[in-house]
């Protein structure tokens with residue numbers, strides 16, 4: 001067993017210095033209240049914002065005497081990222097004091113809405129991310145982006161409010177449906193392409209929940225993200241490398257919805273389109289682009305546009321992208337043989353050709 005797998009939380013605390021305390025500990029949830037007490041000794045109440053499905057599978061132990069838990073259940077998954085749900089969460093937690101944290105249990109969707117509620121309450125309550133999916137552990141818990149969706153687009157209402165603590169219990173992944181695990185591996189693979197080439201090889205064959213290789217891959221992905229976030233906390237510069245696969249990915253999510261296409265699946269298809277663009281621009285060999293697609297297929301991920309998302313529909317959706325300045329091209333992160341490059345001048349005709357394959 002590697003040193004990282006033996007002492008995961010120490011590894012993370014050392015390597016992610018400068019960020020929230022990050023702990024990866026199997027069984028961590030059982031010791032949750034002791035840690036809360038240590039971090040917020042004066043708290044009389046805590047908020048608990050939980051994906052209802054996750055809380056039913058992994059109920060938290062009873063809190064100690066003197067600590068009241070104000071619990072708000074969220075609808076499972078993306079349905080939580082709605083303004084109405086945000087209003088319900090803030091209503092339930094509006095009396096919390098600034099020294100009383102909000103704990104958020106669930107996948108990226110729960111963390112996004114719970115973190116946004118914490119940001120709004122008293123202009124910023126501390127919050128603790130208790131991530132329960134691969135996506136949430138490898139990506140969403142770190143970096144401070146919190147948001148809900150708007151009918152006009154994904155994550156349109158949001159801000160930056162980093163979690164004060166990230167406490168991940170990899171045992172939670174044991175109940176995660178295989179499709180969600182695979183979707184999470186897309187984000188891990190993305191991080192490998194962005195900043196840890198050796199990590200890609202560690203994903204073959206795809207690691208499963210319970211295998212130390214999965215927790216190790218998640219931590220390595222998180223480390224790639226941590227380095228970029230430290231350099232660019234507000235996402236104006238190098239951190240945008242993490243958007244590899246997301247330009248087309250977000251458009252596909254908007255077109256098809258989370259039931260038909262999970263976030264990670266959309267990102268996988270988006271990475272394949274970005275690789276084709278890189279080939280067209282002479283930045284990547286065609287064989288490398290084919291290898292990228294083959295890697296994703298080996299992880300059980302989709303690589304082709306779903307039939308319901310025609311190239312024209314994707315282009316239309318891209319045209320409404322919040323990140324695009326009028327009159328300019330689209331911004332794409334292109335994968336290179338090593339690392340990535342950001343191109344902010346990609347025009348519709350080029351994208352259409354890459355979408356067609």
Ligand SMILES: NC(=O)c1ccc[n+]([C@@H]2O[C@H](COP(=O)([O-])OP(=O)(O)OC[C@H]3O[C@@H](n4cnc5c(N)ncnc54)[C@H](O)[C@@H]3O)[C@@H](O)[C@H]2O)c1
Nearest residue numbers: 053076077078107108109132133135136140145172175176
């Ligand atoms: N803020 C960020 O930086 C960031 C980064 C990446 C993704 N995201 C967001 O995260 C969301 C996707 O998150 P996700 O992929 O983690 O999925 P999710 O939160 O939508 O959850 C997916 C499904 O898995 C279930 N689930 C979660 N944990 C489980 C467990 N341990 N056992 C059984 N079922 C479980 C949920 O109930 C839900 O049905 C998207 O909205 C995306 O935009 C945000």
